[in-house]
Amino acid sequence: xxxxxxxxxxxxxxxxxxxxxxxxxxxxxxxxxxxxxxxxxxxxxxxxxxxxxxxxxxxxxxxxxxxxxxxxxxxxxxxxxxxxxxxxxxxxxxxxxxxxxxxxxxxxxxxxxxxxxxxxxxxxxxxxxxxxxxxxxxxxxxxxxxxxxxxxxxxxxxxxxxxxxxxxxxxxxxxxxxxxxxxxxxxxxxxxxxxxxxxxxxxxxxxxxxxxxxxxxxxxxxxxxxxxxxxxxxxxxxxxxxxxxxxxxxxxxxxxxxxxxxxxxxxxxxxxxxxxxxxxxxxxxxxxxxxxxxxxxxxxxxxxxxxxxxxxxxxxxxxxxxxxxxxxxxxxxxxxxxxxxxxxxxxxxxxxxxxxxxxxxxxxxxxxxxxxxxxxxxxxxxxxxxxxxxxxxxxxxxxxxxxxx
Amino acid sequence: xxxxxxxxxxxxxxxxxxxxxxxxxxxxxxxxxxxxxxxxxxxxxxxxxxxxxxxxxxxxxxxxxxxxxxxxxxxxxxxxxxxxxxxxxxxxxxxxxxxxxxxxxxxxxxxxxxxxxxxxxxxxxxxxxxxxxxxxxxxxxxxxxxxxxxxxxxxxxxxxxxxxxxxxxxxx
Numbered sequence: 078x079x080x081x082x083x084x085x086x087x088x089x090x091x092x093x094x095x096x097x098x099x100x101x102x103x104x105x106x107x108x109x110x111x112x113x114x115x116x117x118x119x120x121x122x123x124x125x126x127x128x129x130x131x132x133x134x135x136x137x138x139x140x141x142x143x144x145x146x147x148x149x150x151x152x153x154x155x156x157x158x159x160x161x162x163x164x165x166x167x168x169x170x171x172x173x174x175x176x177x178x179x180x181x182x183x184x185x186x187x188x189x190x191x192x193x194x195x196x197x198x199x200x201x202x203x204x205x206x207x208x209x210x211x212x213x214x215x216x217x218x219x220x221x222x223x224x225x226x227x228x229x230x231x232x233x234x235x236x237x238x239x240x241x242x243x244x245x246x247x248x249x250x251x252x253x254x255x256x257x258x259x260x261x262x263x264x265x266x267x268x269x270x271x272x273x274x275x276x277x278x279x280x281x282x283x284x285x286x287x288x289x290x291x292x293x294x295x296x297x298x299x300x301x302x303x304x305x306x307x308x309x310x311x312x313x314x315x316x317x318x319x320x321x322x323x324x325x326x327x328x329x330x331x332x333x334x335x336x337x338x339x340x341x342x343x344x345x346x347x348x349x350x351x352x353x354x355x356x357x358x359x360x361x362x363x364x365x366x367x368x369x370x371x372x373x374x375x376x377x378x379x380x381x382x383x384x385x386x387x388x389x390x391x392x393x394x395x396x397x398x399x400x401x402x403x404x405x406x407x408x409x410x411x412x413x414x415x416x417x418x419x420x421x422x423x424x425x426x427x428x429x430x431x432x433x434x435x436x437x438x439x440x441x442x443x444x445x446x447x448x449x450x451x452x453x454x455x456x457x458x459x460x461x462x463x464x465x466x467x468x469x470x471x472x473x474x475x476x477x478x479x480x481x482x
Numbered sequence: 483x484x485x486x487x488x489x490x491x492x493x494x495x496x497x498x499x500x501x502x503x504x505x506x507x508x509x510x511x512x513x514x515x516x517x518x519x520x521x522x523x524x525x526x527x528x529x530x531x532x533x534x535x536x537x538x539x540x541x542x543x544x545x546x547x548x549x550x551x552x553x554x555x556x557x558x559x560x561x562x563x564x565x566x567x568x569x570x571x572x573x574x575x576x577x578x579x580x581x582x583x584x585x586x587x588x589x590x591x592x593x594x595x596x597x598x599x600x601x602x603x604x605x606x607x608x609x610x611x612x613x614x615x616x617x618x619x620x621x622x623x624x625x626x627x628x629x630x631x632x633x634x635x636x637x638x639x640x641x642x643x644x645x646x647x648x649x650x651x652x653x654x
Contacts, residue, residue: 141559142599171596184510184518191502192510199506253502264521271596274521323518332524334592338583341646347570349582351646458575 135164136231144172144270147214149235152382153363158209158409158417160238162298168214168236169300170335171270174320178304181268183250183288187325190255197304200290203245208287208310209416211384213237213356215313215340218463221448224481226467230366233467233479234359237384239417240301242308243291248283251326260326264333265307265318275316276330277309277354285310288321311386311415312354313461315340345456356386358445359464360393360420360437371475374428379406383418385439392438393420399432399468400447406435414440426471432480433469522591526636529590533631534612536624542613546598546605555579555620560599564621567642580621584646586638590614611635 133154140146147168150160160166167173178197186192217236220227227233251263256279263282267273277286287308290297297303302319309316315335330336330352342350360383365371379397383390389412394403409419420435436445446454448465455462470480522528534542543551555563555578565581579589594610596602605613615630618638624630630638 145599171599171602184514185507186510186515186519192515193507194510194514195507202506203504249504250507253504253507255502266518266521270602272520272602274595325519325521327523329523331521332585332588333521334583334588334596337585337588337646338577338579342649343570343575343577345571347567347575347645349570349646350649350651353649353651355651357651458573 133164135166136235145170147216147236149231150238151231152234152237152361153230153366153369155363158239158382158413158419159293160240160417162240162293162295162301165212165238165240165292165298165301166214166236167300168216168314169269170273170315173299174269175299176268176304176320181304181322183305183321184323185250185254185326186323187264187327188257188260189251189326190257191253193250193254195250197290200245200288200305203249205243205245206287207241207243207291208285208308209239209241209411209413210308210310211237211239211356211415211417212308212314212317213359213384213386214315215353215356215461217314218359218465218467219460221463221465221467222452222457222460224448226479226481227367228479229368230361230363230467233367234361234382236314237417239382239384240292241294242287242289244287244289244305244308247286247288247307247324250288251279251282251324254326256326259328262327262330264323264325264327264331265316265321266323266325267302267306267318268320268322273315273318273320273335274331274333275318275336276327276333276352277312277316279326281309281312281354282324309354311356311388313340313356313386316354340461342455342459342461345458350459353462354386356384357462357464358385358387358390358437358439358443359383360390360435360445361467362395362433362435362469365433365471365477366469367477367479369477371426371471371477373475374426376423376425379422379424379433381406381420381435383408383420383435383437384416385437385441385443386415387443388440389414390418390437391440393418394436395420395422395424396434396436397424397431400434400466403436428473430473431471433471434466436466520591520595522587522594524585524587524636526587526590526632529587529632529635530607531632532607532611533629534608534610534615535629536612536615536619536626538608539612539614539616539619542605542609543616546601546609547613550599555617563617566621567645570642570645578621579617580623580641582642582645584640584643586614586618586623586640587636589617590635 135148150166214236306319362381393406406420406422550560552558565578569576618624
């Protein structure tokens with residue numbers, strides 16, 4: 078599509094939009110464009126909804142078992158670093174339970190001096206904190222192990238989201254129960270139909286584990302674990318057990334199904350890495366990204382997200398020539414540990430075909446790898462924890478597509 | 483501070499440190515913990531009473547499992563259950579109970595918690611022992627006359643028991 082024809086098309090679209098508005102609300106017609114509306118707007122309401130013009134949505138694939146499925150965040154349609162709760166990705170293993178918080182509780186037992194039961198009211202009485210952290214399914218970007226990769230950032234990276242979580246540090250609850258010296262691991266269990274379980278180290282639980290009841294200023298959404306979930310910042314998604322009902326302190330890991338048969342990384346020699354908890358540093362350009370269409374040459378800000386399960390993102394570099402040269406992007410403040418970090422890069426498109434990439438580094442010095450480097454380390458069959466550099470091609474018509482790097 | 487008062491202080495301080503700081507949360511009763519604590523660890527110490535044979539398990543499988551997991555665990559609409567570790571090296575690798583799972587106790591634990599998919603928690607412990615025996619049998623891991631219980635199940639050696647290594651990326 079030539080520039081002129083696209084402008085014509087966009088112009089027609091704008092005209093059609095205006096016509097739609099006037100059809101929907103004829104009483105709002107005003108005699109002149111500058112005189113403002115002549116009718117009142119909508120009244121106050123108890124719980125807000127977004128504008129009817131906004132339609133971004135989680136991506137859901139058809140599944141025979143939609144209760145054991147996932148939905149993906151439209152990362153290219155979110156701004157800043159917080160994912161709206163309604164757009165936070167989902168991965169459930171046995172559906173979303175409906176839980177009455179008045180009857181829900183958290184039991185802490187096992188290698189403790191005093192097994193304790195905490196009601197929701199109990200938890201809200203205890204000292205709480207709010208922290209911004211991403212949660213990422215370890216299967217996020219699983220399609221990126223193949224050379225082609227997914228065509229949009231929602232498909233390639235949408236099993237990651239970032240929220241402000243509010244809750245009680247797990248350390249407080251464990252110390253309240255009294256940790257026996259032989260305890261080295263915890264087992265966390267959810268109240269969903271499969272009683273989802275994961276083992277995690279006691280060290281991590283004490284370092285920054287959180288029993289969260291709040292998400293982005295309100296209660297957790299049911300899909301995110303209402304009324305409480307575990308947050309283990311930076312660790313693979315399903316260790317952040319939703320609908321949390323029980324934590325058992327143990328000497329060793331329990332080798333439950335979802336840390337052996339799944340969520341382990343198979344190497345090409347047939348052995349598998351187990352307990353691959355931390356999500357490696359990763360970045361992706363969200364704007365422009367696959368499926369977008371750039372409206373003409375000239376200035377367009379490149380923007381994207383970077384995150385690391387090991388701490389803060391310290392730098393993001395952007396290449397507009399397929400990795401030949403790299404230039405530092407600006408990291409938008411605040412930069413939190415184990416959280417989405419927004420990067421921005423001023424760009425003037427010359428109207429020619431070009432290839433866009435980003436790569437990030439975290440505070441441990443780890444640099445996001447190319448696909449070749451990742452495969453050299455882990456082979457081609459590990460399925461999980463793919464954090465390769467993602468590549469978008471901008472065609473001369475302005476269309477943006479995924480391309481093999 | 484005298485030695486005696488120091489000792490008194492230390493005893494007091496130790497007691498204070500060991501006690502609850504906030505006094506929030508009520509004691510969990512043994513009955514509550516017993517009803518919640520369904521996890522079966524790899525040593526199988528928590529396995530319940532009861533038992534089940536391969537033959538009984540074949541009947542359970544026919545009625546409760548086959549629709550999703552296929553004839554003799556061959557798979558169908560959902561996960562296949564049979565295989566051997568050699569299949570982990572083929573492309574694409576096939577990860578099943580027989581090819582991949584390191585512990586037989588995990589099969590009992592997961593079936594009890596989460597299967598059948600649409601009706602979790604509806605099999606008796608005897609039925610779970612039986613269908614565990616059947617799935618292990620169709621993988622060639624136990625013979626057709628096997629009966630499993632809390633003593634014998636943890637002794638079952640899975641073919642891929644040694645196939646897992648700790649994440650080399652992790653902190654020591």
